[in-house]
Amino acid sequence: GGGVIGRYCDQPEMFPGVSYFHTVRVAQPSGKYYTTEYLRQIMDIWDLRGSGLTNMHGSTGGIVLLGTTTPQLEEIFHDLTHNLNTDLGGSGSNLRTPADCLGQSRCEFACYDTQDVCHTLTNDYQDELHRPAFPYKFKFKFDGCPNGCVASIARSDFSVIGTWKDDIQIDQDRAKAYVGGEFKPGGGSHADGKWGAFDVVKEVVDRCPTGCMSYDGAKLTIDNSNCTRCMHCINTMPAALKIGKETGTSILVGAKAPILDGAQMSSLLVPFVVVEKPYDELKEIIENIWDWWMEEGKNRERVGETIKRLSFQKLLEVTNTKAIPQHVKATRANPYIFFKEDEVPGGFAHDEKADRQKHMR
Numbered sequence: 001g002g003g004v005i006g007r008y009c010d011q012p013e014m015f016p017g018v019s020y021f022h023t024v025r026v027a028q029p030s031g032k033y034y035t036t037e038y039l040r041q042i043m044d045i046w047d048l049r050g051s052g053l054t055n056m057h058g059s060t061g062g063i064v065l066l067g068t069t070t071p072q073l074e075e076i077f078h079d080l081t082h083n084l085n086t087d088l089g090g091s092g093s094n095l096r097t098p099a100d101c102l103g104q105s106r107c108e109f110a111c112y113d114t115q116d117v118c119h120t121l122t123n124d125y126q127d128e129l130h131r132p133a134f135p136y137k138f139k140f141k142f143d144g145c146p147n148g149c150v151a152s153i154a155r156s157d158f159s160v161i162g163t164w165k166d167d168i169q170i171d172q173d174r175a176k177a178y179v180g181g182e183f184k185p186g187g188g189s190h191a192d193g194k195w196g197a198f199d200v201v202k203e204v205v206d207r208c209p210t211g212c213m214s215y216d217g218a219k220l221t222i223d224n225s226n227c228t229r230c231m232h233c234i235n236t237m238p239a240a241l242k243i244g245k246e247t248g249t250s251i252l253v254g255a256k257a258p259i260l261d262g263a264q265m266s267s268l269l270v271p272f273v274v275v276e277k278p279y280d281e282l283k284e285i286i287e288n289i290w291d292w293w294m295e296e297g298k299n300r301e302r303v304g305e306t307i308k309r310l311s312f313q314k315l316l317e318v319t320n321t322k323a324i325p326q327h328v329k330a331t332r333a334n335p336y337i338f339f340k341e342d343e344v345p346g347g348f349a350h351d352e353k354a355d356r357q358k359h360m361r
Contacts, residue, residue: 003088061099062089110144111162135297164244254304
């Protein structure tokens with residue numbers, strides 16, 4: 001099952017001390033918040049039943065305990081579950097340990113409660129963590145805002161990224177205070193360098209990737225219809241600029257590191273959805289993807305590779321998602337979304353002369 005990665009020495013007779021050196025993955029707390037008591041208990045278990053070597057944390061997010069023998073595995077599992085109320089993490093072709101950022105517990109940019117979503121889905125999908133049944137691994141990651149502190153867009157099969165639907169909030173008086181040097185840009189992160197006076201045009205307006213900002217010497221203006229939520233202006237001037245009030249998430253799918261077909265980033269599936277308990281919106285999409293992927297995916301094929309092989313349009317169909325312009329990466333370059341006959345008024349058959357007459361001016 002999931003949670004233990006078997007490690008065996010090729011020459012156990014020469015190296016009996018490491019003839020077995022299994023790795024155990026343990027589910028980390030949401031946001032990676034620990035008490036010192038909990039950490040001591042983890043270390044006590046591992047000093048007694050393992051090598052004492054740890055990795056805090058693995059790429060998936062879990063606590064990684066390096067090196068133990070086969071007879072100790074059940075003992076470790078018993079100690080974790082009964083004494084620490086902690087379960088094993090994911091390993092193998094199953095759901096890997098979900099990971100999230102600190103979210104609303106510490107961050108003013110967080111657009112939803114990442115910790116609660118991560119904790120809830122970890123509990124709800126324990127079977128998928130323990131019993132490998134997928135073509136290959138599947139990862140959830142939850143970023144509270146587009147800053148992407150857990151890099152979900154680059155390394156998770158299902159990434160939930162916080163965003164907002166309305167306008168960026170601007171405090172013009174504080175924006176002037178940044179220009180006047182009263183506030184240090186970036187929260188003072190470059191305070192020790194000889195950077196000179198803060199230039200809002202060079203350091204913020206001109207760095208906007210869509211050119212949707214302007215400053216006339218007295219007022220900072222943002223064309224929010226062209227904002228792509230890159231977060232640069234908010235990160236640079238956090239006292240003057242705040243995320244919008246109508247917050248929610250974007251759902252993206254299919255990121256992975258090089259496995260079969262090279263690295264790829266997540267593709268946008270749902271541009272905006274408000275996630276609230278019991279998170280049925282997320283679960284419906286997740287389970288539809290799993291049902292399709294387990295049926296159609298090849299062995300050791302990540303869901304992003306299945307999508308690439310069978311088309312993004314097929315993903316839209318299985319998740320009951322309507323095609324929208326945001327699904328097109330580059331117009332006329334990747335025409336992978338096609339109309340079906342029943343979606344076209346009157347079907348594909350048409351009277352060319354009648355159509356021409358209808359469209360004549």
